[in-house]
Amino acid sequence: MKSILLVAHGSRRAESNQEIARLSDRLAAKASADVQIVEHAFLELCEPLIPDGIEKCIQRGATSVSVVPYFLARGTHVADDIPEQVAIKQSEYPDMDIQITDYLGTSDELVDVLLKLAV
């Protein structure tokens, strides 16, 4: 059973964090049949943190975890901090397939999304 862990930065504003939880729910509703587990986690400022999010996926029966960074730019968070947090669980579960995907900002489709907003 594949799983997705949506990872956002985390905010001091509860409302922003709730927005991520709602987005995660919408991902779950739209995910294909073989992705039955969608969870979310935060890099900092808000729980669940990334290792806990990965643990949740595994406890729900995931055989793989795709960590999807909800970030627009390849800053330190994407380049270093997220991989560091994910590595904690990768060494705890060496046989589990835990991967970090490209971050949101790399998607070609953002151009279409932005054009739609602008019109």
Place this chain on the structure above:
Amino acid sequence: MKSILLVAHGSRRAESNQEIARLSDRLAAKASADVQIVEHAFLELCEPLIPDGIEKCIQRGATSVSVVPYFLARGTHVADDIPEQVAIKQSEYPDMDIQITDYLGTSDELVDVLLKLAV
């Protein structure tokens, strides 16, 4: 002639700012026939700043400016800082149609973009 001003936060990393310039070029290439002007600007840390970006659109002949916030969450930047910067030009050009659109994070289509990344 309609114009789009893509507004990103701005970074100390030149590479991140160049990413925005490239995204703006891709927007220009894909924009519909009636949006002939696409520029980009930054809220802080990097030039052009928002008022300069709006000015550039107007100098290029824009009759309207859609300011599109390239932001994922409705934090202070989206709620207060961007409107404040845009207001400078709105009062300078009271007859020009200068509007701020919804920010990127509001787009329903992000769910599909994220799912595509995860698979």
